[in-house]
Amino acid sequence: EENVFDLSFFQDRITAFDDVAIDSANPNLVFALDAQSQTVCSFLLNGDxxxxxxxxxxxxxxxxxxxxxxxNGTLAISGGTGGFTTFKYGTNVGNLGRIDNEAVQRNVILPNVIGYPDVLLVTPTLAAFSTDFADGSNEVPRFGTMMVDLSDEPPRELHNFRVVDSLRFQFALAPSNFPLVNSVYETPCAGQTVMYTANGALTSQDPFTSDTTTEIPIPSFLAVTSAVNQEKKSLFVGGVNTATGNSEIRDFTLTDPLNPMISTITALAGTGRVVSIASSGDIVLYIMDGPDGTSYDFFSHTGQTAPVQVCPTQAPAPTPLPTTPGPTTLLPTTP
Structure with a gap:
């Protein structure tokens, strides 16, 4: 008998979806979160x-x-001051997208944390949690990203990246638009992954091995969200132009992923604030939140070609110095 999922029970609970995610390993899998009912649902995206x-x-x-x-089988929910929760879901044909009933971890708050306003899975077991840290002070930035190993039980912090001159709660729109957003670029170079953080400043860092960040200067601009177009080797950063007060999207080329170079600036129409960006192929989709509610639009960047990225190579092994043969010793022979 075919196992058909019945959504009717959940439809009575769900009021509206506040955040969505697509599994990049299974691009036809869409997950949507309703904050009011504390419900997350999975959907298959059909060809039509x-x-x-x-x-x-x-x-x-x-x-x-x-x-x-x-x-790729891990679903993470950042629960603000209530902690984060993770579920497993199916990745095979028979159970693709089916979320397990029982959480792997539920409402976890690690030490030195006030809350987690957002999350990005770098791998199925490595999460980048946008974090409000408890030890924030005049000397230590309060906001940043905590890298958490989800494979351990209990989960543990590996390292964190703090944002100097963070936006804090400026531009925050509850429940799912907090201006501390991470995105990841998988470079064509073996073993090199770069994570970008938008929170007023824009920074780049290696999410696996370091707690050192590189700030990417953007004059007269406050970054609030970001997205990577892997195919085009582009980073799109949404934010507010401090001179005009209007929202813009800045396009950076990733020839040097840790130090991206700005390519184009797109001014967005309307009085709302850009809250989210996604990009695939030649299309950049963005969501605005303004006086008339939430709206979305898109623009094309068909004229842009992906930059050529040269991966660092190992230096050739040194040529061995020539050796001078020593005298030959003849062993005595037995007649």
Whole structure:
């Protein structure tokens, strides 16, 4: 008998979806979070752009800010001051997208944390949690990103990146638009992954091995969100022009991923603030939140070609110095 998921029970709970995520390892899998009902659901994206419900999970922290991320069988929910929750879901044909009923971790707050307003899965077991740290002071930045190993039980912090001159709660729009957003670029160079953080400043860092960040200067601009177009080797950063007060999207080429170079600036129409960006192929999709509510639009960047990226190579092994043969010793022979 075919196992058909019945969404009717969850439809009575769900009021509206506040955040969405696509599994980059399974691009036809979409996950959507409703903060009010504390429900997350998975859907299959069909060829005609319709969605088929697959499964839902319930009851996890979401306040006051939250976000979701999904990658190859792991679903992570940042639950604000209530802690983060993770679920497993199916990645095979028979159970693709089906979320397990029981959480792997539920409402976890690690030491020195006030809350987690957003999350990005770098790998299925490595999460980048946008974090409000408890030890923030005049000397130590309060906001940043905590890298968490989800494979350990309990999960543990590996290292963190703090944001100097953070926006803090400026431009925050509850429940799912907190202006501390991470995005990841998988470079064509073996073993090199770069993570970008937008939170007023824009920084780049290696999410696996270091707690050192590189600030990318953007004069007269406050970054609030970011997205990577892997195919085009581009980084799109949404934010506010401090001179005009209007939203813009800055396009950076990733020839040097740790030090991207700005390519184009796109001014966005309207009085709202850009809250989210996604880019694939030649299209950049963005969401605005303004006096008339939430709206979305897109623009094309077809004229841009992906830059050529040269990977560092190992230096050739030194040529051995020539050696002078020593005298030959003849062994005595037995007649």
């Amino acid at each position: 752009a319709t969605l088929t419900a697959v499964g839902c999970a319930l009851d996890f922290a979401v306040n006051p800010f939250c976000g979701i991320s999904a990658l």
